[in-house]
Amino acid sequence: MMIVHTIQEVRAYVREQRLAGKTVGYVPTMGYLHQGHLSLIEAAKEQCDVAVMSIFVNPLQFGPNEDFDRYPRDLERDAALAAQAGIDLIFAPSVDEMYPAGNGKSLTHVDVEQVTTGLCGASRPGHFQGVSTVVTKLFNIVLPDRAFFGMKDAQQVAVIQQMVYDLNLPVEIVPCPTVREADGLAMSSRNVFLTDEERAQALVLSRSLKTARELVASGERDVASIVAAVREEISGQPLAQIDYVELVQFRGLAPIQKIEEPALLALAVRFGKTRLIDNTVLTTH
Amino acid sequence: MMIVHTIQEVRAYVREQRLAGKTVGYVPTMGYLHQGHLSLIEAAKEQCDVAVMSIFVNPLQFGPNEDFDRYPRDLERDAALAAQAGIDLIFAPSVDEMYPAGNGKSLTHVDVEQVTTGLCGASRPGHFQGVSTVVTKLFNIVLPDRAFFGMKDAQQVAVIQQMVYDLNLPVEIVPCPTVREADGLAMSSRNVFLTDEERAQALVLSRSLKTARELVASGERDVASIVAAVREEISGQPLAQIDYVELVQFRGLAPIQKIEEPALLALAVRFGKTRLIDNTVLTTH
Structure with a gap:
């Protein structure tokens, strides 16, 4: 298992896998992994030859009064859990690597209409613009065959599927079931x-x-x-x-x-x- | 030279070229080719192993009072000119192939800030959203190594370059000089x-x-x-x-x-x- 921090490194790794004829599964996360994430790695390993995970707490999808700063982060713990689950590469970029213009901002945005208006879209303005923009970037960086998303955020899955369909992104979205604690609490x-x-x-x-x-x-x-x-x-x-x-x-x-x-x-x-x-x-x- | 009309066909063609180790140059156009377009094909042939051209009059980048309906179209003439210039594949999709939801509309849009506010962006509201959305789609469909754009629309080049940079699109943009008639009129x-x-x-x-x-x-x-x-x-x-x-x-x-x-x-x-x-x-x- 390797951990890389730059776009260049993850691209070089994926290019090498492709040349070897291997399919690439991708699990985008914000880290602080739980059983839900690990189930996505399992699915990726089942359906693809190699599995890449990204760990990036994306400032663009947090509102000014949301919990970006206190969102839990622990790369060492995450790396150990992901390695156990069989991940082949972790891409853990800095905010500047993803948003080199500085301040975690981008002049270009991807917006999806209709599916973003209700539910979390209504109570978190700008959230799904941040999600669709960063996911487009990550797909363009990793260029996976399949990407795995948990159904716990069902609206996120709907938004990504609509975006992939509309923009002809060359990736298959695989929604995976929500994983729960024994007493029913959804993993988060x-x-x-x-x-x-x-x-x-x-x-x-x-x-x-x-x-x-x-x-x-x-x-x-x-x-x-x-x-x-x-x-x-x-x-x-x-x-x-x-x-x-x-x-x-x-x-x-x-x-x-x-x-x-x-x-x-x-x-x-x-x-x-x-x-x-x-x-x-x-x-x- | 082949002409294809579906996304599936152009993807299959490009996949085959890649497997054969060839690089792919791409010239997006709205057709009705002139010497300016042909110079882009020449550049693509010089810098890449195969050259793909798309011909698509994109409804999304025309305003309601603009000339979408009367924009000149002549695929037969275009195909002859492009073949002469050495193009390998023409992708000429229908509006429904590009916008299957109907009405030439998309729920997902790509927007670029700042570089789109002045010049044509000020007098053609929505124009550059239509351009960046369709170019993102076309890049995702063709997946070229390099894409060739004429500097006659300098703002379009600036917008596409910003978008490629911000969204990490895996393509290199090659701006090419404006081609003029002998008396100085820019080809259009x-x-x-x-x-x-x-x-x-x-x-x-x-x-x-x-x-x-x-x-x-x-x-x-x-x-x-x-x-x-x-x-x-x-x-x-x-x-x-x-x-x-x-x-x-x-x-x-x-x-x-x-x-x-x-x-x-x-x-x-x-x-x-x-x-x-x-x-x-x-x-x-």
Whole structure:
């Protein structure tokens, strides 16, 4: 396993693999790896000859009042975990390597319409512009055959898929299932910020998603009723502050009134200073 | 020489060339080829093993009141000229092939700041968003080693270079000199629209650029004076309607008061319904 910090080095590595006829799988991350990330490495190793991971906390996708500075970072720990999981190369660039103009800024941006308007796009203005811009850059640097993303950020997956389709990016996006703790909490690098009490109350997220699935299984199709039930269940926890609970069409994330096709129930909830997201796909059969 | 119409075909062709160890040069055009385009093919053939040209009149870069519908098109004539000049493959996609969502629209856009604000960016809102979006798509489809652009649209070259730099697109941009008729008129597909009288008066463009170069050679450094002299010379032609005359820093196209580093004098002028552009680089030594 190698760790490189420059664009030139990762390009040289990937070029060499290509010349040897090998396919390249790619796992973009912001580091502070958990079981969710490791499952993406596993998928990449299964589907490709070599697996490259990037670790880059991208300033462009954090708002001015968000947690860029306190986002957890530990490259040594990450490298050990990724090596164990079988990663072949870690690309860990500095902010200046990715944004050489300085200040972590870029004159060029990639914007995706429609799929970015609701959910996290509404409460984090500029977030998805930062995501699509950095992912375009990373794809152009790594030039992978396949890239692996966790479904925990379902909207991110939808945005990247739309962008890859629209810009003809020569990469296949592979969405992978959310990995959860034994008690149901979705794995997240931000979980380390939770106090014991917050963590206990945060279990309401996966419980409320289960409630919604049960409502749909018992015949409920009305979006407003399902959203109300989920909001009520979450609000039962005194430390929970709901950012949003939205139920939209899975394909394209368009607003709906009734569940007919597969739908995405997504939520973002704050516990203290920590904002957690989770989601589930609701189907009628 | 082959002509293909689908993304799949051009990708298959380029993949085959790569496997054979060949480098790929790329000339993006909107067709209706003239000597300027053919000089780009020559440069591509000189610097690369194979040369690919695209012919696509991109609806995304035309404003609602611009000349998308009447832009001249003649694929048969273009194919004969390009074959003569030594092109290996022409990619001539339909609007639906490039924008399968329909209506020639895309949910994803690429935007470049600063270099797009003045010159044609000011008088053609949305134009450079359309250019950078389609060029990103075309680069991702063709995946060339080098791409060749004429300096007649100097701002377009600046925008593409900034975008390639910011998005880490794996392609080298090669700017090539403007090609002119014997009497000085810059080659343009739109020249066919000029009446004899308009064409005769349009010679003022290259003449006024020469005047500016002579002023600088004789020691003039004041931007306002040079622009005023150029505007006055152009206004002497009764059919000329000036869209803009701007003198900016060559690198980054930032506004300047005095010429110190290389500067770009660029202009756009209408003759009847036809809008022509031209430019020259002004240096102090």
